[in-house]
Amino acid sequence: MKKEVICHDNQKNEFLIAVDKFRFRPSVYGLLIKDGQILLSSQHDGYDFPGGGVNMDEGLSEALQREFWEETGLKVELGKIIEARSSFYKPSNRTGHIKDEYWNCQLLYFIVKQIGGELSLDYIDEDEKGYLALATWMDINKLDSLKFYNQLGTQGSIALIKKVTGNIQS
Secondary structure, three states: OOOEEEEEOOOOOEEEEEHHHEEEEEEEEEEOEEOOEEEEEEEOOEEEOOEEEOOOOOOHHHHHHHHHHHHHOEEEEEEEEEEEEEEEEOOEOOOOOEOOOEEEEEEEEEEEEEEEEOOOOOOOOHHHOOOEEEEEEEEOOOOOOOOEOOOOHHHHHHHHHHHHHOOOOO
16 A cells, blocks of 8 residues: 655645655745845735745755746845745646646745845746746735745744744734
8 A cells, every 4th residue: 555645735725645646846945034024925816935946956055046036036145044844735837726746845944135136027937927926025014914825824934934033013
């Protein structure tokens, strides 16, 4: 009998999937905080932290710098790692439909510092054009009304921001 694990999608639906169907996918995400605001990637009708998958020919720093550049137009340097998580995940394609694909995600979250660039959508890849909008600066004290599309979920994302800033007010 094949081993199975529970994975989830963006809507928190759960699926029991055989382990041999999963693809290993390390991912890196950056939290850029400046003047009481955090830069968030606008996706669908919600948000995520800029970042994404690490390619086979990249290190963590190179991958996060590339992903941040593609999704925001900003050049960043990595600071310290602030969170590491695992997630079994079933991704959606750019139109929001569920793909027949499953990921064993190792998620790494870093503080980043902007070192150049301007907000832009000029560098996003083809797959992201269907759902990604210009990154948005959000007040860190006004996050409760936001929806996050990521493996942490809304409450987990807000908790991560609070861990970094320590000053979110309800």
